[in-house]
Amino acid sequence: MKIAFGIALSVLGMAAGLAQAQDKPVQLKISTWVPAQHPLNPSLQAWADDIKKASGGTISSSLFPSEQLGKAFDHYDMTRDGIADLAYISPGYQPGRFPVIAGAALPFLFANGKGGTAALDEWYRQYAAKEMKDIKVCMAFVHDPGSLHSVKKVTLPTDVKGMKVRPATATVGQVITALGGTNVQASAPESRDMLERGVADAITFPWASLGLFGIDKVTKFHLDVPLYTTPYVLGMNKAKYDGMSAAQKKVIDDHCTTAWAEKIATPWADFEFGGRAKIAALSGHEMVKLTPDQLGQWKKAVAPAENQWAESVKKAGQDPAAVMNSLKQTLAKHNSGL
Known part of the structure; x- marks a missing residue:
């Protein structure tokens, strides 16, 4: 029975490997508007390398820093339209368009960038799909307070x-x-x-x-x-995600987490703090x-x-008091509120 069980596991492993090998290759264009030497870029490259490894090499990425694919102000629309498959987006560059996440930019809220990123990502997940419905929001993060x-x-x-x-x-x-x-x-x-x-x-x-x-x-x-501090999101083109296999989607989902957001943001937070x-x-x-x-x-x-922020949130159909209380509670949970 032990031998039979071992054979069964081996067959299952081979089947999983075969299924992964049969996934169509996917090439992702990742766009940022910060200079190549900015600490965000190597963090995103390490993230992309981990995705490639987890997908058995079927999901590869190319990183385009320094506004190579488009201006900083345009990165949300670039993601929506597929000019970039993934992009580093500053919602604050689009006045009035994303009122909920704009609350995270109010003064004297965040004490740091590490726990602050974990708090922002965890908090914004309850609003992201509605507020940024044109794209798949992978994660959110902040820089250390400026x-x-x-x-x-x-x-x-x-x-x-x-x-x-x-x-x-x-x-x-x-x-x-x-x-x-x-x-x-x-x-x-x-x-x-x-x-x-x-x-x-x-x-x-x-x-x-x-x-x-x-x-x-x-x-x-x-x-x-x-x-x-400034809230950012890493957004993904919906059609690109929808065109992936179930196994590939799971790899992306496993890399679009609060833990990964904090991991990506930490070198940048250390950089700004220093x-x-x-x-x-x-x-x-x-x-x-x-x-x-x-x-x-x-x-x-x-x-x-x-x-002023509260009025804009009301117009978007949300309760500003509930939204802000949720953010402050999440900041306290991650020891990152002022």
């Missing part, structure tokens, strides 16, 4: 009045407007040029990426607080530290942005 970086010193929220600011997301843009500033729209790769030409006076950006995009060359003052000390050490740069009273003024000043 801040406001400017060409002139900003200490109080009243200092923003009259300034031209490039916001990271539409949600942050609402904050800038509420403070009396003017929003200047630009993707991350375009931002240094905007600041150099004086089109913008300040920018909200994560710490280490300041150097990666050359923004440290044009901003010298840095608000030393975890002001905000950037703060590097910026602080630069000659000619000033880290603007806030007193408890000044920090309180900032928190009070940005509060109206949540009211």
